[in-house]
Amino acid sequence: MTALAETARRVPIRPSTSWIVPLALVGVCVFLVVGSLQSALFAQQVISGLANGGIYASLAVALVLIYRATEVINFAQGAIATFTTYVAWQLIDWGLSYWPAFALTLGIAFVGGFALELVAIRPVERRGSQLTVVIAAIGLLILVEGSVGWIWGNGVKFMPAPFPSHIYYLGGVAFSRQDLSTIAISIASVVLLWAFFQFTKVGLAMRAAAVRPEAARLVGVRVSWMLSLGWGLAAVLGAVAGMMAAASPSVLLQPSMMDGILIYAFAAAVIGGLESAAGAVIGALLIGVLLNLLGSYVSWVTPQLLLPAAFVVMLVVLLVKPSGLFGRTRVRKV
Amino acid sequence: MAVLLALEDVDARYGQVQALRGVSLTVDESEIVAILGANGAGKTTTLRAVSGTVRRSGRIELAGKSLGRRGPEATARLGVAHVPEGRGTFSELTVWENLRLGAHVRRGSLQADFKRVGEFFPWLEARRNQQAGTLSGGEQQMLALARAVMQRPRLLLLDEPSLGLAPLVVAEIFRIVRELNEQHGTAVLLVEQNARTSLATAARAYVLEVGRVAFAGASEELASRDTIRKSYLGY
Numbered sequence: 001m002t003a004l005a006e007t008a009r010r011v012p013i014r015p016s017t018s019w020i021v022p023l024a025l026v027g028v029c030v031f032l033v034v035g036s037l038q039s040a041l042f043a044q045q046v047i048s049g050l051a052n053g054g055i056y057a058s059l060a061v062a063l064v065l066i067y068r069a070t071e072v073i074n075f076a077q078g079a080i081a082t083f084t085t086y087v088a089w090q091l092i093d094w095g096l097s098y099w100p101a102f103a104l105t106l107g108i109a110f111v112g113g114f115a116l117e118l119v120a121i122r123p124v125e126r127r128g129s130q131l132t133v134v135i136a137a138i139g140l141l142i143l144v145e146g147s148v149g150w151i152w153g154n155g156v157k158f159m160p161a162p163f164p165s166h167i168y169y170l171g172g173v174a175f176s177r178q179d180l181s182t183i184a185i186s187i188a189s190v191v192l193l194w195a196f197f198q199f200t201k202v203g204l205a206m207r208a209a210a211v212r213p214e215a216a217r218l219v220g221v222r223v224s225w226m227l228s229l230g231w232g233l234a235a236v237l238g239a240v241a242g243m244m245a246a247a248s249p250s251v252l253l254q255p256s257m258m259d260g261i262l263i264y265a266f267a268a269a270v271i272g273g274l275e276s277a278a279g280a281v282i283g284a285l286l287i288g289v290l291l292n293l294l295g296s297y298v299s300w301v302t303p304q305l306l307l308p309a310a311f312v313v314m315l316v317v318l319l320v321k322p323s324g325l326f327g328r329t330r331v332r333k334v
Numbered sequence: 335m336a337v338l339l340a341l342e343d344v345d346a347r348y349g350q351v352q353a354l355r356g357v358s359l360t361v362d363e364s365e366i367v368a369i370l371g372a373n374g375a376g377k378t379t380t381l382r383a384v385s386g387t388v389r390r391s392g393r394i395e396l397a398g399k400s401l402g403r404r405g406p407e408a409t410a411r412l413g414v415a416h417v418p419e420g421r422g423t424f425s426e427l428t429v430w431e432n433l434r435l436g437a438h439v440r441r442g443s444l445q446a447d448f449k450r451v452g453e454f455f456p457w458l459e460a461r462r463n464q465q466a467g468t469l470s471g472g473e474q475q476m477l478a479l480a481r482a483v484m485q486r487p488r489l490l491l492l493d494e495p496s497l498g499l500a501p502l503v504v505a506e507i508f509r510i511v512r513e514l515n516e517q518h519g520t521a522v523l524l525v526e527q528n529a530r531t532s533l534a535t536a537a538r539a540y541v542l543e544v545g546r547v548a549f550a551g552a553s554e555e556l557a558s559r560d561t562i563r564k565s566y567l568g569y
Contacts (some may be wrong), residue, residue, distance in 0.1 A: 202436070208424055208435050218385060219485065220439035293424045325553030 004276065021325050025129050025282070032289065037211035040172040045296050046289055053288020054186030058241035059258070059265035060272070061190050062234035067274050069210040069230045070125070072133045076140035080116070080261030082239030082255060083144050084109040085246050086152050088239075089159055089253060098162045113235025115235075116140065117228040121303060125227075148255040157253040159246040173244035182244045189240045190281055191234070193233065206230060263307060264288075267314040275328025287313060336360040336397075338521050339384065339489055344392035346376075346383045350429070352380040354390070355545040364519040366511070367531040368553070373541035377525040378419055380542070385409050385416040402448045403468065411439045415487035417478045419494045419525075424466070425467030427476075429458060432477055436484030444484070451480045455512050472503035475478065481509060490514070490522045496531065508535050529568065530563050533557050 036043035060075060066074045068255045087108055091101035123261055124136045166177040197203035208216040209226035216223050238258075266281075268287050272279025287310055294301045294309055301309065317325065349390050354376045360365045369377045382388040384396075386406045393435040394401040396412055406416070407481040413435075424432050431452060437444050452459050455476055461469070466477055475495055482490055492511065496504040508531060526532035533539060533553040541549040541562065549562055556562055 120490070201438070204431055204434055205438055207431075208427065210424075211426045212424050214387070215418070215424060216435070217406040218387070218410060218416045218418065218422065219435050220407050221435070222407050240355075 006309045007076055020320065021190060025325075028286065040174075041296075042293075043173040044175070045292050047173075047175055047183075048179050049289035049292030050285055051182040051288070052292060053268075053285035054183045055241050055244045055248070055261060056264045056268050056288055057281045058186045058189055058237045058244070059261060060268040060284045061277045062237040063191065063265060063269045063275060064242070064272070064277050064280045065193075065230055065234045065237070067269070069206070069227055070130070070133060071268075072130050072137065073266065074231075074234065075134070075137045075262075076116075076144055077234060077238050078258035078265075079141045079144035079148070080109075080113065080235050081242035081245075081262075082258045084112065084235065084239035085242035085253060085257065086148055086157070088243055089157050089246070090152070092160060098160060102162070105239055105243065109239035110232040111237040112232075113238075114228045114232035116235070117231035121231070122224060122228070130143070133178065145255055152255075154329075159243075160252050162243075162247050178247065178249070182248065184191055185240065187281075189237060193231035193237065194277065196233075202229070252278050260307060264291075264310055267310045270314055273324025276324070276326035279324060279326030283317075335365065337361075337524065338363045338365075338397055340393070340395045341380070341383070342393040344380075344383055344390055344394060344470075346379050346388045346390040348379075348388065353388070353545055354383060356392070357383075357542070357545070357547055359519050359540050359547065359550070361523050363488075363519055366515055366522040366536045367536070368524045368526060369542060370526070370529050370532065370537040370539055371548075372555075374544070375542040376545040377542055378493055379545075381416060381418075381493050381525055385414055385491055387416070387555065388442075392562050405436065413486075413488035414448040415482035415485045415489070417482050417493060417495070419476035419497060422476050422548060423466045423469075423478050423481070426467070427466060428463050429466055429469070429477060430462040432481050433458070433462075435482050435494070438479030439485065447484050447486065449521065451483050454483060454513070455480050459469065473505075474500050475499060475503070475507060476510075480506065483514065485517075487520060490520050493525045494527060495524075496526060511535065521539060529563075530557075 019057050031044050036046055059081060061075050066077070084105055087245060088105040091104055092098060096104070120136055120140055121133060124132050142218050161178070163181045168175045168177065168180070197207055205216065205221045205228045206229060208219070209221050209223040213223045216226075240280065241261065242258060245251045245257060251257060264287055265284065268284035269280045271283030271286065272281070290313060291306045291309060295306060296305065321327075339494070341356045341360070342554060344354055345352065346356045357376065359367070369380055371377050371540065379388055383390040384394060384401065386401065386404050386409045390402070392402070399412060401409055401412070410416075424435065424482050426472070427435070434447065437447060440445065443474050457473075458477070458480060459543060466474065469477060481494070486510070491510075495507050495511070512535060513522070513523055524532055524536060526542075533556060536553050539553050540547050541556065549556065
C-alpha cells in the first residue's frame with residue numbers, strides 16, 4: 001500500500017498540453033480582431049506589425065530550410081540578405097527599374113547561395129561536425145558583411161520605394177500600400193516555396209534528403225546537391241526579406257541592416273519549433289505584431305527594448321512548450 | 335545466362351574493422367542468389383559494398399560497368415535497388431511520396447509503375463496519403479519493397495526482409511519477390527537469416543564465414559549436405 005502510494009507520488013500524471021497552442025493562437029487572433037474593431041490606431045499598428053512580421057517570416061523560413069537539412073542555424077543568412085539587397089541597389093543605380101532589378105536579384109541570390117554552400121560549407125561539412133559548420137557560417141557572416149562595406153562603403157544608401165506611397169482607407173483605418181504589399185510579397189514567397197516542396201520532384205527529393213540522407217542516397221537522390229539547392233533557395237528568401245526591409249521607411253540600407261532582423265527571425269524560427277516553416281511564419285507574425293503593439297502602447301518600451309522583448313517572448317514560449325509551437329518530438333525508428 | 339553482377343576479391347572495412355576479406359561472387363541476369371551465414375559474417379556488408387554505402391576495394395561490376403568508385407546515388411542510377419535492413423522507408427513522408435522517391439532516378443510517366451505496384455500491393459492505394467511511419471512493421475517492409483519496384487531495378491538487393499515479421503507476412507514478401515523475378519526478370523541478391531526460406535527461393539547461395547565465402551553452390555546442394563546445414567545454416 002505504501003509502496004503503491006510512493007510510486008503514485010513519484011510518477012505524476014501530466015495532462016496533455018496539445019490544446020494549449022491552438023487555444024493560445026485563437027486567443028491572440030480574437031484579441032487582435034476585437035482590438036482592431038475598437039480602435040483604428042490599433043488596427044494600423046497590427047497591419048504594420050504584420051508587415052514587419054512578413055519580413056521576419058521570409059528570413060525565418062530561410063533559417064528553417066537550412067536547419068532542417070543540416071541541423072545548423074545559418075548565422076550568415078542575414079548578411080547574405082544584406083549583400084543581395086546591395087546588389088539590387090546597384091542594379092537600380094545602374095539604371096534598371098525596380099521590378100526587373102528585383103527579379104534579377106533573386107536569380108543572383110540563388111546562384112550566390114548555391115555557390116557559397118559549394119565553396120564554404122561543403123568542404124567543412126564533409127570532414128567536420130555540426131560545430132565546424134556553425135563556425136564556418138559565423139565566418140561567412142563576418143566575410144559577407146565585411147565585403148558589403150568594402151564594395152559599397154559603410155554609409156547609408158537609399159533604395160527607391162517600390163510601391164507608390166498610397167494610403168487606402170477602410171472605415172476609419174488607414175492602410176499603407178507599402179505595408180500591404182510587404183505582407184503580400186513575403187507570404188507569397190513562403191507559399192511558393194511550400195508548393196515547390198510539396199508538388200515537385202526536386203522538392204520531394206530535398207525533403208527526403210533532409211529527413212533521411214542515407215536512404216535518399218540509396219534511391220539515387222544526390223544529397224549534397226540538395227543541400228546546395230537549399231542554400232540557394234534560402235538566399236532567395238533572404239533576398240526577398242532584405243529588399244522588403246530596405247523598402248520599409250524604418251530600416252536603412254547599410255551593412256548591418258539585417259543584424260536585428262536576423263535575431264527576430266531566429267526568435268521566430270525557435271518559437272515555431274525550428275523544423276516547421278509554418279511555425280516560423282506564425283512565430284514571425286506574432287513577434288512582428290506583438291513588438292509593434294508593445295512599442296506603441298507601452299510608454300516605457302523604447303525601441304532599444306524591443307530586441308530583448310523578442311527574447312522574452314521566445315523564452316515564455318519555450319518554457320510552456322520546449323519544442324516550440326509546432327516542433328515535433330522526433331520519431332526515431334527502433 | 336549472362337553475368338549481371340560480379341564481385342572479385344572484394345574487401346570492405348568499417349574504420350579499423352575489416353568486414354569482408356576477398357569475397358568473390360556472381361549473380362546472373364534474372365537470377366535469385368542468397369547470402370547466408372551467422373551474424374557478423376559480412377552478409378549486410380556484401381550488399382553495402384555493391385550499393386556503395388561502405389568503403390571497399392576490389393573489382394565490382396554490374397553488366398560490365400565498374401561500381402568500385404561509385405557512390406550509392408550513382409549505383410542507383412545504374413539500376414540497383416537496395417532495400418536495407420530495418421526497412422529504410424521515409425517514415426516522415428507519405429506512402430505515395432515514398433513510392434515517388436523510388437522512381438527518383440527515372441524519367442517520364444509513372445502511371446504504369448503505380449499500376450504495377452498496385453497489382454503487387456493492392457492495399458497501398460487506399461493508404462497513399464498515410465504517413466509511412468504509422469504503418470505496421472510488415473506494411474513498412476512491403477512499402478520498402480514497393481519503392482524498389484518503382485525504381486524498375488535490374489538488380490534488387492534485399493537485406494533481411496523477414497526481420498521481426500510474422501510468418502504469414504514473410505511468406506507474402508517472398509511470394510512477391512519470386513513474382514517480381516519471374517514476371518520482370520529482376521535479379522535478386524538476398525540476405526536472410528532464415529536459411530530454409532531463402533534456399534527455397536534462391537537458385538544458388540553463398541555461405542559467408544567471418545568475411546570470406548566458405549561455401550557456394552546450388553540451393554539444393556547446400557541444403558542436402560548435412561555438414562553445411564548443421565554448422566552454417568542452423569537447421
